[in-house]
Amino acid sequence: MGLLSKLVTRTRDKPQNRTSGSSYSFLFGGSTSGKAVNERSSMQMTAVYACVRILAEAIAGLPLHLYRHDDDSSKHKAKDHPLYTLLHSEPNAEMTSFVFRETLMTHLLLWGNAYAQIIRNGKGQVAALYPLMPNRMQVDRDKHGKLYYQYTTSAEDAPTMQGNSVVLDASEVLHIPGLGFDGLVGYSPIAMAKNAIGMAIACEEYGAKFFANGAAPSGVLEHPGTVKDPSRLRDTWQGQFGGSSNSHKVAVLEEGMKYTPISISPEQAQFLQTRKFQINEIARIFRVPPHMVGDLEKSSFSNIEQQSLEFVKYTLDPWVIRWEQALSRALLASDEKQTHFFRFNVEGLLRGDYQSRMGGYATARQNGWMSANDIRTLEDMDQIADEDGGNLYLINGNMLPLSRAGAFADKVTNTSQEESNEEQEVLAMEKPERRRRQSENP
Structure with missing residues (x-):
């Protein structure tokens, strides 16, 4: 080391x-x-x-x-x-x-x-x-x-x-x-x-x-008389019925012994x-x-x-x-x-579930703060070449900066003004002709 x-x-x-x-x-x-x-x-x-x-x-x-x-x-x-x-x-x-x-x-x-x-x-x-x-x-x-x-x-x-x-x-x-x-x-x-x-x-x-x-069964062994070697009896019982591997074995009792179960x-x-x-x-x-x-x-x-x-x-x-x-x-x-x-x-x-991710990516893509390659990076996908538009940031065409609010109305007003000017020019050109006709036909 x-x-x-x-x-x-x-x-x-x-x-x-x-x-x-x-x-x-x-x-x-x-x-x-x-x-x-x-x-x-x-x-x-x-x-x-x-x-x-x-x-x-x-x-x-x-x-x-x-x-x-x-x-x-x-x-x-x-x-x-x-x-x-x-x-x-x-x-x-x-x-x-x-x-x-x-x-x-x-x-x-x-x-x-x-x-x-x-x-x-x-x-x-x-x-x-x-x-x-x-x-x-x-x-x-x-x-x-x-x-x-x-x-x-x-x-x-x-x-x-x-x-x-x-x-x-x-x-x-x-x-x-x-x-x-x-x-x-x-x-x-x-x-x-x-x-x-x-x-x-x-x-x-x-x-x-x-x-x-x-021990299963679990409880107390009762003997009507006196047990000469209780330790040996207890060890024998424990060896035959003690532990989870010996559970539910059938016990055979002798000499009037009685088993009294004890609940947990x-x-x-x-x-x-x-x-x-x-x-x-x-x-x-x-x-x-x-x-x-x-x-x-x-x-x-x-x-x-x-x-x-x-x-x-x-x-x-x-x-x-x-x-x-x-x-x-x-x-x-x-x-x-x-x-x-x-x-x-x-x-x-x-990352959330697939539907939530796709919805979030669509919102980011349409609002112009994520490109196709940004999204593909998060999804561990290969990049799209620049000439194919992989790094372009796009927004919806009907969205304008706040500073240009009302630009559409301005365009309409300017168009109307241009039409009005054209009408004035036509009238100015037609006015001498109308005066000549009036002089010939009083």
Whole structure:
């Protein structure tokens, strides 16, 4: 990995203090339910795994392009820039762009921060980006107040670097922080909501043990006399009828034994509703619509499309903006920030049904603010050549600018005036002739 290029650990002046965000943190660990909650145990919850996967795959699947502003205020893809291929296709020799962004987004959702080491060539250009584990990164300030990142390596990075500490400048780290107090270090959503997730883990464990230990039939064995070895009898019964795989077996009782079934208490019967509420609670943490994690109770054909659009607008957009601005801040040179910018294309997710799209395109085309090629671009279709009118902007012929209101009436008035002038000329030419006739015929 890129850390191999920093085998010699650089030393820093003794830190004056840590960043305010990293000095106070929400810790993983025990919850009020008694269950330990961390990034690994929480991912074993189906709701957490579903939410993280949905958001990580959504960000990773969006097309990411580097654009350049031209002198005519238009924008074009900067395909000739080295960063374009790096972010769009292959950030390093080991990963595709999809896997790289999916990994960083997973870190961001679980730990609240995403880090990647920036490898530069001799010209100072970005040559590669390698993800770094957030749980082994520490953000500090030196005595001059300058930020630096201290990363502890392990055998997962390289067998020869286990336990070494690598110090990186702020210019060598792509850092995407989540929600935090100081704007520098984000807080883990898992750690902040560990009690809700811990309760969901407890409910899941309770349900698993309920079916694992429950016997069918379930109840109390009564013996008219004294049982010599009750433990052996209980173990034998449990081995034959315990667990979901032995449910509904026929039990044969001897020596006057009697089986008394015990009904499930209302508290036990309500645990399914409790588990369902915890799924909605976890979806609320990540702001994911319940229908995307399998809860279709309040979804219908009339509102599920609107919920999907709201997911893009209120859930994905804030993450997209974090990514775009962090990439521009860390990867673009100072002079390039005035002319270049990163942009995720979310148009494909915002498109409605076919009829709505065609109606919108027709309105845009008839009012002159979209050309045929603009529409075909949004629909991922080939462009029409300029000589065939692909880039023409058209409007209806009966529409005029406001400044020319009444032009039709002016045309009519001018025409009438011209006709009146012609009549006057004809009358002026005929007047001498009428006078001659009158003189000859008094």
